Amino acid sequence: MSLLDYFRSSKPGSASLAxxxxxxxxxxDRISRNQPSYIPKLQQELLxxxxxxxxxxxxxxxINYEQNDNQETLELDITLPDxxxxxx
Amino acid sequence: MARIIxxxxxxxxxxxxxxxxxxAMGLAKKGHKTAVIDFDVGLRNLDLIxxxxxxxxYDLINVITGEATLxxxxxxxxxxNQLFILPAxxxxxxxxxxxxxxxxxxxxxxxxxxxxxxxxxxxxxxGANLAMYFADDAFVVTNPEVASVRDSDRMLGILASxxxxxxxxxEPIKEYLLLTRYSPxxxxxxxxxxxxxxxxxxSLHLLGVIPESKSVLTASNAGTPVILDEESDxxxxxxxxxxxxxxxxxxxxxxxxxKKGLFRTIFxxx
Numbered sequence: 001m002s003l004l005d006y007f008r009s010s011k012p013g014s015a016s017l018a019x020x021x022x023x024x025x026x027x028x029d030r031i032s033r034n035q036p037s038y039i040p041k042l043q044q045e046l047l048x049x050x051x052x053x054x055x056x057x058x059x060x061x062x063i064n065y066e067q068n069d070n071q072e073t074l075e076l077d078i079t080l081p082d083x084x085x086x087x088x
Numbered sequence: 089m090a091r092i093i094x095x096x097x098x099x100x101x102x103x104x105x106x107x108x109x110x111x112a113m114g115l116a117k118k119g120h121k122t123a124v125i126d127f128d129v130g131l132r133n134l135d136l137i138x139x140x141x142x143x144x145x146y147d148l149i150n151v152i153t154g155e156a157t158l159x160x161x162x163x164x165x166x167x168x169n170q171l172f173i174l175p176a177x178x179x180x181x182x183x184x185x186x187x188x189x190x191x192x193x194x195x196x197x198x199x200x201x202x203x204x205x206x207x208x209x210x211x212x213x214x215g216a217n218l219a220m221y222f223a224d225d226a227f228v229v230t231n232p233e234v235a236s237v238r239d240s241d242r243m244l245g246i247l248a249s250x251x252x253x254x255x256x257x258x259e260p261i262k263e264y265l266l267l268t269r270y271s272p273x274x275x276x277x278x279x280x281x282x283x284x285x286x287x288x289x290x291s292l293h294l295l296g297v298i299p300e301s302k303s304v305l306t307a308s309n310a311g312t313p314v315i316l317d318e319e320s321d322x323x324x325x326x327x328x329x330x331x332x333x334x335x336x337x338x339x340x341x342x343x344x345x346x347k348k349g350l351f352r353t354i355f356x357x358x
Contacts, residue, residue, distance in 0.1 A: 014279060015281050016278065019285045022289050026237075
């Protein structure tokens, strides 16, 4: 980009915003596309089990599925509520 | 061996039928016997774009149900004797479209034709799925616009998982990007996604950029595939696409803004 261009394009156009939004969206879509179809249900059922014992919200559980050459990894992350809140 | 090409996009109105008509005509004009099939049962339009709407007697569903032979249903193009059109049914229910039926038609066509172009309907319903199921190559038609790019990415996922090639563990469908309705002027001022932007997101092999052009509407008004308008930018862009697909080395055009003459630069006419 020349110096002249720098002065000319004072504000970035909406195209860069479009690109940014698309990159996030497409990355997200691709992750969910490549994971096994049972994941959402698994997540739901696990949450139900955990909620039987601990008072957690809907977003307390996250499942991360990864697939490498010949290895599948299922990463389960459960966030328990603060101790201080539990005592209430 | 025939090569089956699907022209797909997910989103409607991006230029699938325009593209199907143009590349089918382009391939035929290069001397390759080509058939182009409309998969949009109930909303057929390829016949209009090709200018043969008054010559439709039998259609795709008639052939599947055995009411007509393939030979009876194929319409020979009046401008190019290497090109044949198989129209979609306008009235029948799309349940008539079956995988077995389409498979048989394609198998029969493959004996006689070099290229079979499948014009997919929009969406991800049966017609769209069947249009791509048997494909060897996919032309993903995309506009430089968020909804179209997203839908194209969705189609890539389906191409990779729901095709004959993926089910049989064969070499995957070859996917090509065709960016249509491109305005270099708007890209320059940051109003429109650029070719590079779209490629960054979709990571597809770019087959060509078709500029936004008045000639596309003019051609469809007349029922002439735009590729026959050799004077027009869109027509030339499609001719380049066909040449590139056939392995010719053609530099990309219509990506940068047309250079204005000195006179127009100085006096700033629009």
